[in-house]
Amino acid sequence: MVGSPVLFVAIPLLAAFLIPLMGMIWKEFVRIIPGLVLAYMLVLSVSLIIYIQSHGTIVEVISGWGPPVGINLVFSPFSGALTTLMTFLGLLVWLYSHKFKRNVDYEPAKKYFILLMLMVTGSVGMVLTGDLFNMFVFIEIVSISGYGLTSFFVRRDSAEAAFKFLLMGAFASSFLLIGIMIIYTQLGTLNMAEIAQRMPQMDYHMKVFSLIFILVAIGVEAETFPLNGWAPDVYTQAPGPISAAMSGIVVKAAVYANIRIIYTMYDLQGAYEYLLIIGLITFIVAETAALKQERLKRMLAYSSIGQMGLAMIAFGIGTKEGVYAALFLMFSHAIIKSLLFFSGSYLVYNKTSKYIKHVNGMGKYLPITAFLFTLGAFAIIGLPPFMGFWSKLALLSAAADSNLVILVAVILVVSIVEAVYYLRVVNRIFFFKKRANTKPEKPTINAMIAMLSLAAIVLVIGFYPDLVTGLIERAADDLMDKGRYIGEILSKN
Amino acid sequence: MEKYLDILEIAIYGSAVALILIGLYGALTKKSLIKIVLGLSIMDSGIHLMMIALGYLKGGTAPIFSKGFENSADQMVDPIPQALVLTAIVIGFGVTAVALSLVIRLYRHHDTLRIDEIKNLKW
């Protein structure tokens, strides 16, 4: 055993409590320790992923009480793959913001890095936990650190965005509590595996009501359509790396929660259709809203929402191919959208308004950044031979295999809209004259490394997708096999 | 006794739902940011009340094995909702604190507390 899933939570918390003390010794510690912790988490998750290849899913028991009595953490191929992705992105976000301009002040830097680290931890916890209420706690950890990070920049309208986020988040947590309590009163347990096992005994109406409350609650974090009003504002106003972390880490965790609940806990067929319909609406509304945006990050935000809608559609197909496609989409979207947020924030660096027109002519002044943005744009449109193509292909062929011809057509038509708004920006970067009052800002070396490594992944996976498809396929198998999940956890008792 | 229990049921659940609805009403219609935050708190209270009520056992005692109650486990109310409520209260407190600090920031920035005037970010 190389480590334990519980360290994903314990070590960052220890570090978080330690940082204020270490900061009194040497101020640089507040920047270095989170990086070390995130790096450790990445190493840990990679080694655990390798471990479970041969030894099977790890079910970690906490405080000595096996499920369903105690809380447990599950490191399965599915949650493990997501954990690896999240910790990797977390590390890159840390790297990108290591020398972030505002962080010269000690106090904000401390806050920023603690919140960032705990946001990643919370997301990882959401993915790993096997207990419903524990998931609620982790969702709150993620949300509160999200509020703090969103309003990090004092001069922008960031507080407004954070307040909207908070309002929605508060509603969501209330609804989630109601949903959890309905389940508890019916089944008397909070362990997800046991809930899943005993779900058939539950009264049908209670089942539906609890699912509705939980879906609405998690839908807020997962950016499903009518609940995602906060998302564009938050993405626009949060610091660039935080936007990347939001779309790459937090939302992924929320979608995970959504999927775990629908696929594993409940046995309602209609829930898949719900995912399909809501995902489709989210996708269409977000992509069409993105078309006429004037601010770069807001446009990226809508695109991000749209991509998550796509992932939900893929989950809603309900077959193994669909799950495979959805996981692939989540993976590629996390990587590509982070690349876009990273490079996009430098393209509109100096302006707080972040209008798209500020990128005019930046191709000449920031050639590498502009190139990386273009790469990301091409990849997210789904042009081969970049990474986005393979995931889109997987989605479409999964839909076609399930005979959803209309769905394929709609997705493709809306994808054209997506291509249009991305290419408009790319054209501006390279072929428009620079506006007189914009000053290009060269990326720091750390940011450059982060962006280049993301771009390398986009290219390498694009040319050789086999690097990740095996992993994703195992994860999809894992998710589809509900009986094994229940058995593995409850046998630990 | 049975009759009173029915009344009690309606009274407790009714007040929990009423709190939730009052909180929602406040959060959805009041213009002042402070009142919205208050609404959220009220809604939380309603939910906490509901949670506790759901764990109630007819004629039950507190789930504490103090002297004389060592063997009355069957008579104890469900302790789990109480534990959950504890967590939920703390989390609700944390959210409220952050919300209030955001309200302060917004007031600093916009010089107003009316939520319909704070719409710099839209579309």
Add this chain to the structure above:
Amino acid sequence: MKKYIVLGLLAVLGYYLMSIFLLVDFGLPHFAHGVKDVYLSSSKNILKVSNAVTAIVVNFRGFDTLGEVTVLFLSATAMSGILYKKRHDIGERSILFPASSIIRSGAKMLFPSITLLGIYVFIHGHLSPGGGFQGGTIIATGFLLMLLTYQNYSVSHNRLVWVESVAGMLFVIIGLAGYFMKGSFLENVLPVGELNDLFSGGVIGIIYVLVGFKVAAELIGIIYTILHEKG
């Protein structure tokens, strides 16, 4: 207009909520094989903790409590981040009018007893109703009283940081000790003692004390941050 729409919506929502809750029989056991019975019996027989709620909060679902503490820590951090200003921008504490002498002397008298009550509550968390959160809050109330009464009363920021950091770290370290010694995070590593004894329940009491300190420190920090906001 909006009000009426909202009212209509809430009427529907209320109808559904009520119908959900009325499906749950009030005051009757709702389910057959819940974990509740395991908790009660284990708390009495294995952990020797008389307050089952404490046993759940600190041991069975101790992980939640760790998260809870983290949430508090986060909201304190987030608050100070949100309200952060450069040093010269920080204003004076806003007090509308000075407290009267009755209040001042009363506060001085009440403060030690409030603190003592708080300490009692979290030390006896595993025996009687109460615990770390409750006790910490009571202590913070005492400090709030002092801060409101005395314009010049101040708490050392560094000391608060120390208390909360060390308390939090010890919590995690105790958890890790369980992990390394017994193979499971937060598992009890100390002898459990006898039911209804002060020194019973192993690490549960210790953790609750730590939580008490941490909660107190954080709440004081939060109050302090808001008090320093210009009116």
Add this chain to the structure above:
Amino acid sequence: MNVIFLILILFLVGAIVTAFAGKWSSLLQDGLFILAVTIPAVLFFTQVEMNQLVGWTRGGIHLELGLTPFSYFFAILVLLLGVASAIYSVGFMHGKARKSYYYFNYLLTIMAMLGILFSRDFISFFVFWEIMTWASYLMVVMNGTRTQEIGIKYFVFSAIGAYAMLMAIVLIHAQTGNFLIQDFIDTYPSLAHGRQILIPILLLVGFSVKAAVMPLHVWAPGSYAYSPMSFTSVFSGALSKMGIYGMVIVFVTLLSHLPEGGLIRDIIAWMGAMTAVIATLWAIAQDDARKLLAYSSVGQLGYIVIAVAIGTPMAMLAGLFMAFMHGLFKGALFMVVGAVEKQTGTTDFTKVTGLIRKMPWTFLTALISIIALAGIPPLGGFIGKWMLYESLILSDHYLLVIVAFFSSTAAFLYAYKFLFGFFLGQEEEEWADVKEAPITMLIPMLALAVGSILLGAFPQLILKPINNGLISLGFSDSYGKLWETSTLFNEWGDKVVLQPIIYAIMGVFLTTLAFTYFRNRKRTRYVSTKDISTSGEIPLAHENLTFKENFFQPFLRAVEPVMKKQIDWYYREFGAGLEAIFNFTRRIYSGNGQTYALYAVIFLIVLLLLNGNLFGQ
């Protein structure tokens, strides 16, 4: 490593190396660029074996590459134009901005086209197709003028096509379980009837976009006109033929099994005919050489589409032969425009006149290519047209003959306009010191022109590979029946003997020329075009009397009703409408946090109201 991979990788590596070589030396970059095209071309013609399959796997999908005789024919066109235009590009891009960018995308485009021809499965086909699309998109926007309009339009239509194709591909995968083209062709007859119709139509939409068939052609004029001329010769000459390539395969292998196949073919043929007519009319109305040629390309592609859609053996031969010829002469013509642009800085007919004495070789290329374009014997263009008309009449498509002939005749108008606009008319002071284009630009141009002449006399040079390709697709051997060395037959036994015609034409031409030229040689002198007898007055040196505004106004007035609105206009209105709707959708995000919360509550209540219906048991 297999040579097919080697060729593709050489292109890719060449593209990257060439793009970066510009940092050190411009000359090195030019040299590397030409090598990066020619070495794979040589490898292709010497090393690649026919019908040899190479399998590989990506993302768990089995892929295959290989060369068939049919794709071999297209590869000839691609590599011929690719090499010629590459040499030309070196001259054309000399001293221009974004040279590395140009070279990179150029090589990628050529690679992608070869990749398409090599692909034996749908995924590699699609991958290369999209690489081709975005690489050429980057070329279209390269000049930086009207990128948001022309470039986006090109990309949107390409995306419509590509996504239609992708939809067909995933539907195919749902039917066969893999992506191999051959497997699909084998299982096609046993599919459900709905799929049997849907899949070919989707594929045809995909290919029609690149082949610029009528309702999907609106991207073409702008894109051809605004990409660099040296690339446009490949773009219009070879890249658009990829659409034809795909269409032929769909027609031959799929639609022949379908009862409705004939109807679909006729519809496509009529769309091609409409394209030919409308594009020709618009070409006549243009005042810019680039746009004129762009519309002309669309029109010429219309003929090719007619021919391949009719699909008799002779029509196929005609269509593919015309495709090849179009590559030659349109490639050369775009190069001519490029040369004029390079030397004068403009391509506007109303600005440039009288270059014939300044740029004689360019004019010669233009003349030969225009004659080939107009389909006038004895050049190669005629042979394609002849076969087209014969096959149309033989297959009872009488009205199509009329339409095709009309647009072919109308093509004379713009053909004349092109020659007159640049080269004839009065010589102007402004262009007095214009020089002939550099030698690197002249050689490829003249080579392509010579190709046009050669194919007029010896069409078998290219008809033979076409025939081999068609046999490999399952056609009967029409080689012996339809043509022998320099003789063309139709099925009624009528024939055209090419060589005596050429001798006759040359003989008469030279005799007359001798008659007019030699007797006068001693005593005639050249006088400038200012020395004319218009109204008895001699125009001053700075006066330009060349007739250039409203060139074909009378004719355009005659056809006015057809040209009132461009199809483009409908698309623009449609697009504007869509954008307005989308602009409305984003108003959902009103900016008021409370409203968002209200949405959440409404959503919750709607779900609660729907409960049983949504989550059925």
Add this chain to the structure above:
Amino acid sequence: MEILQYIFGGIITFLLAFVVGMTFGGTRRKIIARIQNRYGPPIYQNFIDAFKLFSKTSAVHHGAMHYMGPAFLMVSSVVSLMFIPILRDGGWFPNLNFHGDLIFLLYMMVFGSLGMALGAGQTGNPNSAIGVTRGLAQMVGYEIPWIMALVAMMIQFHTTSITGLMDVQLQSGTWNLFASPFAFVAAILASLGMFRYAPFNIVGAPAELASGPASENGGKYLFTMMSSHSVFAFVKLTLFADLFLGGAGNLVELLIKTFLLYMIPVLYGVVNPRYRTEQAVRWFWGWPTVFGIIAIAYAVWST
């Protein structure tokens, strides 16, 4: 030897065409003059003009295309001539007709216009270019009924060869004029434009354009143009005779038939005012095209 025979035959054919075309042209001038109540020039006036032009020497030229233009024109006329059977059995006028067909001829016939246009273009005279554009536009107009008539014939008789069409008429014993009357009407109406006599003479209208494409040309250039026009007129008339009137067994028959055909455009022109270009184009796309469509329908129906 055969080649020499061809060349010799070609020269003889050319001379015949030249003489006939010139004479017809002179006749036309005379007829028009008489109708307009003038005396008019003698019938041989065209020969006098040609001889005058031939013996003049040109002092200037405007560049290569300038003298290649008339050569193109000549190529078009002569090669077309060589592909048309003058008499049914060849005889003195050997040619290449068994090699060619109607489609080839169609393209060969427009080749001249384009060459001429190029030559006119290089002179730099705006009137030439204006004339050329009008001419080309008009050509697009009349080609429609013309190709319709030809396609109708091809459909009806299953051949695209001129000799083939003549054989058909010989075998059935009836002229195509009667076998496919609508095609004949369409073709004749198209021929009005082909001859460019009034009312379709806007191309070279002397009063407006200083004789259009031909301006700036004098001396031998004009001679070449004039003679090729004459030859071309003969080519067209012979083609019509071959296609619709069963060809000619001997020279006299040929001359009668061609003269009768020639009178149609001449006489039509006399009584009509000049059309503007777009009017002309629209005119051709009116009734002549309708006849063409009827001809095709008739052909499809009758096979």
